[in-house]
Amino acid sequence: MRLRKAADRTVSILGLGLFGVLTGFSLFLTSRFALSYEEIPRTTGDIFPLVLLICGCLTFVMYRISEWMLREEERQERRVRILAGAVFCYALLLGVWWVGAADVVPAGDQASICTAAEQFRNGNFEMLTIDSYEKYLYIYPHQVGLTAVMEVVFRLFGDGNYMAFEYLNCLCAALTLYFGYRVTRCLTGEKRAWIYELFLSAACFPLLFYTTFVYGEMLSIMLSMLTIWLFLEYRKREQAWWMIGCAFSCAAACLVRNNCLILLIALVLVLLVTARGERKWKLLLSVLLLAAVYLGAKNAVQTMYEQRSGV
Numbered sequence: 010m011r012l013r014k015a016a017d018r019t020v021s022i023l024g025l026g027l028f029g030v031l032t033g034f035s036l037f038l039t040s041r042f043a044l045s046y047e048e049i050p051r052t053t054g055d056i057f058p059l060v061l062l063i064c065g066c067l068t069f070v071m072y073r074i075s076e077w078m079l080r081e082e083e084r085q086e087r088r089v090r091i092l093a094g095a096v097f098c099y100a101l102l103l104g105v106w107w108v109g110a111a112d113v114v115p116a117g118d119q120a121s122i123c124t125a126a127e128q129f130r131n132g133n134f135e136m137l138t139i140d141s142y143e144k145y146l147y148i149y150p151h152q153v154g155l156t157a158v159m160e161v162v163f164r165l166f167g168d169g170n171y172m173a174f175e176y177l178n179c180l181c182a183a184l185t186l187y188f189g190y191r192v193t194r195c196l197t198g199e200k201r202a203w204i205y206e207l208f209l210s211a212a213c214f215p216l217l218f219y220t221t222f223v224y225g226e227m228l229s230i231m232l233s234m235l236t237i238w239l240f241l242e243y244r245k246r247e248q249a250w251w252m253i254g255c256a257f258s259c260a261a262a263c264l265v266r267n268n269c270l271i272l273l274i275a276l277v278l279v280l281l282v283t284a285r286g287e288r289k290w291k292l293l294l295s296v297l298l299l300a301a302v303y304l305g306a307k308n309a310v311q312t313m314y315e316q317r318s319g320v
Contacts, residue, residue, distance in 0.1 A: 013286035016278075036060055067212075075204045089203050093190050096211045097183045104179030104220040108172065113221040115171050121145040122152060123223060126159035127168045134318030154264030155225040157310055171223045178220040181231035186210045188234035195241035229266030232258050240276060243295075244283075252295050256302040263303055264310060273303060 037057055040050040078088045115123050125136040125146055135141035146153055159174060166173035186207075193206040219227060236259040243251035259276065262269040277296050284292040 013282055016282045036064075071205065071208050074208075075201050078204055079200060085200055089200055089207075092204065092207050093187065096190075096207050097187050099211060100186050100217060101179055101183040103217050104182050105176065107218060108175045108179060108220055111221045113175075113223075115223040118145075118152075119171075119223040122156050122159055123169065123171050125156050126163050129156065129160050129314075129317075130163050130168055134314070137314065137318055151267040153314060154307075154310055155266070157313075158225075158228065158265060159223075174223050175221055178222070178227040181227040182217055182220055185216065185227075185231045185234050186213075188231070188238045191238045192234065192241060195238065195245060225266040229262045229269050232262035232265065233269055233272050236262060236272060236276075240279075252298060256295075256298045257306075259299060260303040260306040264306055273299060 037055055038052050039055055040052045042050055078092070079085055121136075121143060122145075124143075128134070128136060136143060136146045138144070139147050141147070146156065162174050162177065163170060189210050190203065190207055193203050197203075216227075216230075236255050239251050239255035239258060242248075243255060255276075259269070259273055263273055276299060280292045280296050280299075284290055284296075
């Protein structure tokens with residue numbers, strides 16, 4: 010029990026500290042990128058009183074709307090569900106509009122992954138070897154999982170159709186907001202918190218504008234949010250199929266974006282601490298399941314390309 014309390018306190022302090030710094034930074038400073046493909050941010054100062062005033066006004070509006078939504082108890086659940094559906098549709102439609110309006114062409118790593126996926130579709134696997142000009146996947150083998158996803162997209166919608174992947178990102182953005190809402194429902198029964206989460210996540214414009222990025226961020230974030238929701242449902246209900254779904258979605262997230270190994274490690278640590286604190290040793294089976302599914306999926310993708318390419 011002491012170990013669990015210490016772990017809870019550590020995570021709370023680090024989380025509040027990290028997000029406190031990020032919040033303070035966003036109130037005082039803004040980082041901007043040039044409209045060209047230059048990936049160098051330029052940080053400029055904001056008018057702090059104006060930013061604070063706008064935040065205060067929007068917070069008041071959000072509070073008043075939540076007051077109206079919670080006015081009649083028998084209608085609260087229905088109104089929250091309508092808001093959740095509205096946020097989902099808004100995110101999806103805004104993302105679709107942005108993809109069409111921005112008309113972004115993949116560059117850098119995005120272009121390399123698209124090229125590799127198109128070559129794989131046509132039986133050319135030279136990017137896996139040191140002999141190719143780019144040697145992209147030879148240098149960055151962790152990108153094979155994302156390349157496999159891109160290859161599936163090209164198989165379904167045509168070679169080089171990167172916009173199909175961008176529209177997939179739009180769906181991922183909407184699902185990310187929905188799974189965030191489901192996570193909030195698992196964490197608290199306070200309906201006001203659900204409403205605030207929906208409004209605040211809908212205002213996360215960088216997530217929606219990132220839909221034009223032909224890379225693994227949007228898909229991996231969506232899968233990570235799905236993983237967290239399934240994991241919380243498993244801890245709440247203690248039904249095995251929630252944990253099985255969690256393991257597969259976590260493995261998929263890690264294959265698409267290697268950074269999601271942080272989430273896998275976090276889940277393992279939570280399960281170990283909980284198993285020790287609550288004397289529920291069967292949770293160790295969940296640790297083995299997470300590891301086995303991830304390693305099995307990673308090995309399956311590597312084996313598939315080894316057999317197809319002969320490399």
